[in-house]
Amino acid sequence: MISPLPSDAVIAVVGTGAMGAGIAQVAAAAGHTVKLFDAREGAAARAIEGLRAQFGKLADKGRMDANAARAAGERLVAVAELSALADATLVIEAIVESLEAKQQLFTSLENIVADDCVFGTNTSSISITAIGARLQRPERLAGLHFFNPAPLMALVEVVSGLATDRAVADMLFATAQAWGKVPVHAKSTPGFIVNRVARPYYAEALRLAQEGAADYATIDAVMREAGGFRMGPFQLMDMIGHDVNFAVTKSVWSAFFHDPRFLPSLIQQELVDGGFLGKKNGRGFYDYREGASAALPATEAPQALPEAICVCGDSAAARALAQRLISAGVAFTTAGSNDDGRIAVAGAATLYVTDGRSATRRAAELGVASLVLIDLALDYATASRIAMSAAGQCSAAAANDATALLQAAGLQVARFADVPGLAVMRTVAMLANEAADAVNQGVCSASAADAAMKLGVNYPQGPLAWADALGVATIHAVLTHLGQSYGEDRYRISPLLQQAFYSGRKIHG
Numbered sequence: 001m002i003s004p005l006p007s008d009a010v011i012a013v014v015g016t017g018a019m020g021a022g023i024a025q026v027a028a029a030a031g032h033t034v035k036l037f038d039a040r041e042g043a044a045a046r047a048i049e050g051l052r053a054q055f056g057k058l059a060d061k062g063r064m065d066a067n068a069a070r071a072a073g074e075r076l077v078a079v080a081e082l083s084a085l086a087d088a089t090l091v092i093e094a095i096v097e098s099l100e101a102k103q104q105l106f107t108s109l110e111n112i113v114a115d116d117c118v119f120g121t122n123t124s125s126i127s128i129t130a131i132g133a134r135l136q137r138p139e140r141l142a143g144l145h146f147f148n149p150a151p152l153m154a155l156v157e158v159v160s161g162l163a164t165d166r167a168v169a170d171m172l173f174a175t176a177q178a179w180g181k182v183p184v185h186a187k188s189t190p191g192f193i194v195n196r197v198a199r200p201y202y203a204e205a206l207r208l209a210q211e212g213a214a215d216y217a218t219i220d221a222v223m224r225e226a227g228g229f230r231m232g233p234f235q236l237m238d239m240i241g242h243d244v245n246f247a248v249t250k251s252v253w254s255a256f257f258h259d260p261r262f263l264p265s266l267i268q269q270e271l272v273d274g275g276f277l278g279k280k281n282g283r284g285f286y287d288y289r290e291g292a293s294a295a296l297p298a299t300e301a302p303q304a305l306p307e308a309i310c311v312c313g314d315s316a317a318a319r320a321l322a323q324r325l326i327s328a329g330v331a332f333t334t335a336g337s338n339d340d341g342r343i344a345v346a347g348a349a350t351l352y353v354t355d356g357r358s359a360t361r362r363a364a365e366l367g368v369a370s371l372v373l374i375d376l377a378l379d380y381a382t383a384s385r386i387a388m389s390a391a392g393q394c395s396a397a398a399a400n401d402a403t404a405l406l407q408a409a410g411l412q413v414a415r416f417a418d419v420p421g422l423a424v425m426r427t428v429a430m431l432a433n434e435a436a437d438a439v440n441q442g443v444c445s446a447s448a449a450d451a452a453m454k455l456g457v458n459y460p461q462g463p464l465a466w467a468d469a470l471g472v473a474t475i476h477a478v479l480t481h482l483g484q485s486y487g488e489d490r491y492r493i494s495p496l497l498q499q500a501f502y503s504g505r506k507i508h509g
Contacts, residue, residue, distance in 0.1 A: 261489070
């Protein structure tokens, strides 16, 4: 087993913006002398001043021993020339996202540092292989991708290019662990793990908005309150900044030779072109300017509960619905297993969980005109909101009966247009599919993909573990139906998911 760098190894950080400063804080707290260099005059010294103040705040709050905080601050050293990094054992760059700038930096460093000095790049999207192409010893270079803010976010992607020495990647992995992080190995492909696998979270929401499924606030609320995601996709894009988020999407799409799975959105392009960049300048999907009204999700008005209610089958949704009705004191009957997957009948309405077909198509194929679909929930027992859609054949009275049933179970109902897969289900299916494709292409392991998405972007569950919990057959059906509905290669099913489906095995073995 390869050991981490010893605490007496000198770490150099080039670039002292938010990411560089955060990485320096992590390394200094771990016991290393950290040399900071920035081409901007005085920037390194200012960064150190801020970091020492941060260490002081941590000590004041009792989150760090006062002596340890003082010592960590003293281990930070500003240098004015790259030549002062000659004794570094590891150099981590966190400069501008430019291939040329990074190549130029590392080629300059090769003439300064020792032959056994390791290079780490904090790039989030540029090929490690391309950065190392001009180096005399590209085997010493690997990606060391921290997430912002580096002191708080646990994930570090350790990314290997074609020339990266495995021992270098393993040493960086062990070092990140020693620094209190959770590292994952990844192969250098566009977006690595997180920025690749996360694309559907934005893309499916943008497509829903483009199709008029619901407004931004309603989609966000469903993703939070039913899906369990910490932030809705439109909130998150506003926070990241549309210039940044759109640029990453375009970069990944271009790097994959315009694969339709990563197709950028015209809606987001319009925002960028119009200067609506999100919270950073006051307007994005939402209006953040002083005096602006908060956007609220659309919620169905209360409906009268029908007399006849029957909960059907033994699915997770049916069991949770029954328990919620019992807790609310609502009387109902039950029916055992059923052939068509219905979870309840309420008055004139028959309810099903979406399987990727539109309600209208499913009603026609089942011969059930009064068909209503509900979305996936992370946990039907605790969700506070659910998305619902009704078939075109469904009467208004039947839709109201379904709404009343869900409301009686303590759920706020968000009425969506009849779009295939609704919101949570189609998003989870596409996240699982993209994670599966990354695993199938050797980018990372299944456990690394799940850890990366939970720790890097705070998903409530790893997408592959989520697929196993739902059943791979469910994910396969949703993707199949989405592909049939749209007729696009965007929804093609990963070979790994297909293998799991046809073998009857879980993705995690």
